[in-house]
Amino acid sequence: MKPARFEYVAPASVDAAVETLLAANGEGKLLAGGQSLLPLLNFRMARPAVLVDLNGIKELSFIELRGESVVIGALTRHREIEHSPLIASRLPVMSAAMRHVAHLAIRNRGTIGGSLSHADPAAELPMMAMFYAARLTVQGPAGRRTIAAKDFFVDALTNCLEPEEIVVEIEFPIPQHDGWVFEEVARRFGDFALASIAVSIRRGQSGIEDARVAAMGVADTPLRLEDVERRLCEIEIDVRMPDRFCEWVRSSVSPNSDLHASGEYRKHLLGELARRALKTALAAKGDRR
Amino acid sequence: MTVNVSVTVNGMRHEISGVEPRLLLSDFLRDTLGLTGTHVGCEHGVCGACTVLMDGHSVRSCLTLAVQANGSEITTVEGLGTPETLNVLQTQFREHHGLQCGFCTPGMLMTGEDLLRKYPLATDEEIREGLSGNLCRCTGYQNIVAAIRSAAALRRENA
Incomplete structure (x- = not known):
């Protein structure tokens, strides 16, 4: 038996889960897929007094079209997002990113609410939340509130939630784009990314009408590069565009060095991925990488 | 409790x-x-x-x-099977010498079963991506990939 002792509670509703967290008085921890929490429990790096297992709250597990958005319940597993026809047709960049999320057995258990809350700066779903400008609905003792992804991710492994708040669902507005790419390099397939970029564009008569660019592995949180998006829309499409894009992307990040790669390497890598990504996005409609 | x-x-x-x-x-x-x-x-x-x-x-x-x-x-x-009646994937692990010490084998087999159900496994790249969460210290993976490739081919023939 590896984890330290805890009291186990499996509430049947979000209301009950919030109450349990409140009663735990700061000593409670939420268990969703458990693919990040269980290693911490096994190492006893986390020793919560109360473990609140959310897996019995069935209404938190769904993927649905709501107006111009796709809304995903917090307990939806990575596997369900990976194989969802709705995600593939409306959020193709997320669909492409999903097979890079960890490994098969992890995707079978891991949940989107858990991954976003864990806020790993090199994880695909937090990056997708930034890329799609997602809005997270969370519930706490004071009721529900909605948080923009850019406000949700505060630092590496740190979100903005109050201790008794739970992510309930995540809304992803659907961009009207026609070319997109997801590029990632990791040391081993499925590992956390050394660098990754997502690009999607809508081409107009003379240039790019709308662009979306997000990167990860190069800062303490995933990044949306809005300046780069604006600059893409200001110039005409020509053969030099991918090179200029590569330079803009590189100059907008300053990654740190760590065990896996130097900051300089990550920056170089991100630029190369950016160049490739834009070439593909410009050449093909809905190319899948 | x-x-x-x-x-x-x-x-x-x-x-x-x-x-x-x-x-x-x-x-x-x-x-x-x-x-x-x-x-x-x-x-x-x-x-x-x-x-x-x-x-x-x-x-x-x-x-x-x-x-x-x-x-x-x-x-x-x-x-999955008994020693007398191994299932298809187990048989292919035996045919292709997909194990040496055998420590990783139960995990490889269970992952392989799930991969065969979820993915076409038409290329070795796809098989290797699918196995990326399972470590083997003996085989260099070559024969494990071969065993799963063969099991996927048998499944296609029987489909």
């Missing part, structure tokens, strides 16, 4: 009381039920040796609490 765990493992129903909630599914299978085919390697979700099927999907049993398996159906390596 202790809890009751009611679970079906390899088709056999078990009702176990007095389970500590912190008991991992891997230790529950091995120590409580005596099913030692599921191997425990890293115990933090890196090596994949402890992979089992839970309601048809591969999971790392070291990253799942036994109490979370309550009400579910588990398949371990003991549930």
